[in-house]
Amino acid sequence: MTLTIRSVASRRDIRRFVTFPWRIYRNDPHWVPPLIASQEARLDPAANPFWREAERALWLAERDDQPVGTIAAIVDRPRNRSLGQPIGTFGFFECVDDQAAARLLFDTAADWLRSAGMTLMRGPYNPSPADELGLLIEGYDTRPALLEAHTPPYYVRLVEAAGFTKYLESMAWLAQAPADARSADDVIPPKVARVAEYARKRLNPRIRPVSIAEWDAEVRLVCGLYNAALRHLPDFTPIPEAEFGHFAASFRPLLDPDLALIAEVNGQPAGFALALPDLNEALRHVNGRLWPFGALKLWWHSRRLSRATFKILTTLPEFQERGLGALLVVHVARALWAKGYREADLSLTGEENEAIQRILVGLGVRMYRRYRIYERPL
16 A cells, blocks of 8 residues: 655645544543544634644545545744754644554654754644644543643553654643532642732732733733743743733633632732633534534533633742742632632643642642653754
């Protein structure tokens, strides 16, 4: 059987590219089909501000004219300038269990990145570190939360056999209320409650909800806070305001101000926490399409979601040892309880972010999904 690869450019090919995962995951009960229109918009330079300074090429591998795999090669120019390294990335990798097809996809992407002057290839990023990332290496029997990737076990073998090695890992955590819990205080560990109370007394912070009426100003504030809070982490690069705004706009319809909290100390922003309803509970019933009946199914299954997903918990470095993160956690936990949530995903945390790891361990939550980013020299 003839194995070929071709670039993806036409609208028809883009549709084939983004719908190919249905072949891979059609028998996987834990996969949540993404909205096809959202995936197409993510790849569209006119719709996604990430592509204002980033470049990409897409390919579709075929055997006898039948799709067997997809991949994107990406050059993130702003990130490379920040890191001072010519690093290319790959993303949107999907493939049948066929090492020859996988190697053809990776080698084609590598050749393109090499011709663009890159010396290292990392991934997967779909398409950036602010999006779904990594190959799943633990937790195949669990459902991903919103904005989390899901990949089959054999992808690890395909990637490693193509010459990739571990770069870093990220984890998703799960908090579940005990069956006998009667209030949020029954869920919050005593140590965390004590640390939060210490922060409340010593810092006297103002914890306030995000103002929807001041959306643009709030997005700018949170973007600046997020970048300042994480700048000390290895390889972190600031998220451009336009890209952060695009990300914020995508979840605005889900936003509950009681679950999006800004901490201010002495009138200055010092921390931010964001939890969202885990819409994946409803999206899995839609099968990627809102028309003609998907929107109705989405509404129906969204009425009483049981799980939330805690997406951002960050404080400025000078407050990371002073309990402000614990105080934000307590506020969000109480709000989640009041709204009927009894389970919360917390994702993703990089293995290098030790401050957040300490908070999560203190909360008594369990790691239930682990993702790995790979790299190989070019």
